[in-house]
Amino acid sequence: MTKSPDQATAILFESVGAPLQSVAATLPELHPGEVLVAISATTLCGSDLHTYHGRRETATPAILGHEIIGRIAALSEQEPARAYDGSRLKVGDRVTWSLCVHCGDCFFCQRDLPQKCEQLLKYGHQSFVLHPWCGGLASHIILRRHSSLFKIPDALTDAVACPANCATATVAAALRRVDSVIGGNVVILGAGMLGLTAAAMVKEAGARKAILIDRDQARLDRALKFGATDLVHTDQLSEPLDSTIKEMTEGRGADVVLELTGATNLVQEGLRLLRVGGQLILVGSVFPTTSAEMNPEQIVRKMISIQGVHNYAPEDLGTALKFLSAHTNSYPFAGLVEETFSLSDSTEAFAFASTGQAFRVMIKVANDE
Incomplete structure (x- = not known):
């Protein structure tokens, strides 16, 4: 030694x-x-x-x-x-x-x-x-x-x-739990470090769209340099968020939603953004928060998969x-x-x-x- x-x-x-x-x-x-x-x-x-x-x-x-x-x-x-x-x-x-x-x-x-x-x-x-x-x-x-x-x-x-x-490896862990993003529409909730990293990684993995959702315009603008194809500012919507996402995804909804903020309302929203058979990957909920309300019938009928990812x-x-x-x-x-x-x-x-x-x-x- x-x-x-x-x-x-x-x-x-x-x-x-x-x-x-x-x-x-x-x-x-x-x-x-x-x-x-x-x-x-x-x-x-x-x-x-x-x-x-x-x-x-x-x-x-x-x-x-x-x-x-x-x-x-x-x-x-x-x-x-x-x-x-x-x-x-x-x-x-x-x-x-x-x-x-x-x-x-x-x-x-x-x-x-x-x-x-x-x-x-x-x-x-x-x-x-x-x-x-x-x-x-x-x-x-x-x-x-x-x-x-x-x-x-x-x-x-x-x-x-x-x-x-931490950041990059965590995104890699989340994407390893996804069936595939090739040709898919991926919604990313949160344009922080993980969100921008996720945009770049799904683009390079072959995603059709990487849709970044946030309420900070400066962060959304930065996301364009990291492969984001579409930006959604939650405070500037003229219709419900799920309607906006359906318009961007041929009326079906997202193939994959990556929830990276931990905000309870976005966990709930993530379910509504998915297409039939879509996947919700929960990553951001790493601190105590309120419980999220979920409709079991919605999950069953839409055949949605929910996966939690903690660390890697x-x-x-x-x-x-x-x-x-x-x-x-x-x-x-x-x-x-x-x-x-x-x-x-x-x-x-x-x-x-x-x-x-x-x-x-x-x-x-x-x-x-």
Whole structure:
């Protein structure tokens, strides 16, 4: 094992409303199979903001941040980790990894649900006391045994690669649950980071239409650069939304609806937008909300399929990286990271991200691209 640094710095989240605390501490020795990564950058995800503002519970104190990239600083000599594809890892490799660590052997892992592992650990969502050095707002992170690591293609800048292990991989997971989008009409509810990513991915997968629905005109306009074929502003409708969608889809409705906001009214609306035999993929409901009303007869008679997708499997991160690498010049993903802060300015980063003015805010830890 290459000698690792003795000291590291982290920004701790202790409770809602409490100031973020900067701490320096000695890094522990690596256990078998672990990897020490010097963090290059972290982008703030919507779930980070939900936790920061108390809309989502997490164990505290915690190092928030799970959209992370970095370079390997040290590898355990015992059971040295390998990349997910089986290739060797070495100090200096630029890497990302699945936000979920799974055992591979439990009931859920054996049923293609590794993100629901009975021994699950999620980076950026753990107590610093029980699982130290486990989040992105730090100089270093210790990747636990069984982590799924991926080498980042050279073509991907930090701004493009950083959100891949959450936003892009989550969209890849959602689309893996869809029967097919080839020649289909796909409605995307929400023109945020996931929505724009979904538009680009369904276009490249062969969709006939990628219809983006949102109430923010600036975000809708941005979606045109990411493959959206049609835009619908919910505050400017002259008729019910389902009528508008039917007019765009030869009177049938959408083949697939991707619900990416978590808004209860849009979950309900999503069902009405589907054609007979359509699929509703629910992705955005990752925080407590009110119950959605659904008409069982409507679901049965229209033969609708409803699928929930939470997080993703490692293969989806692989798909995400391949997609970004293949289309890095086709879509302006780098431009979605609109502000950058230093680690010491994490409080200011959260404040700016909370305004909703940027798709992503980056906290840059090291300039090592």
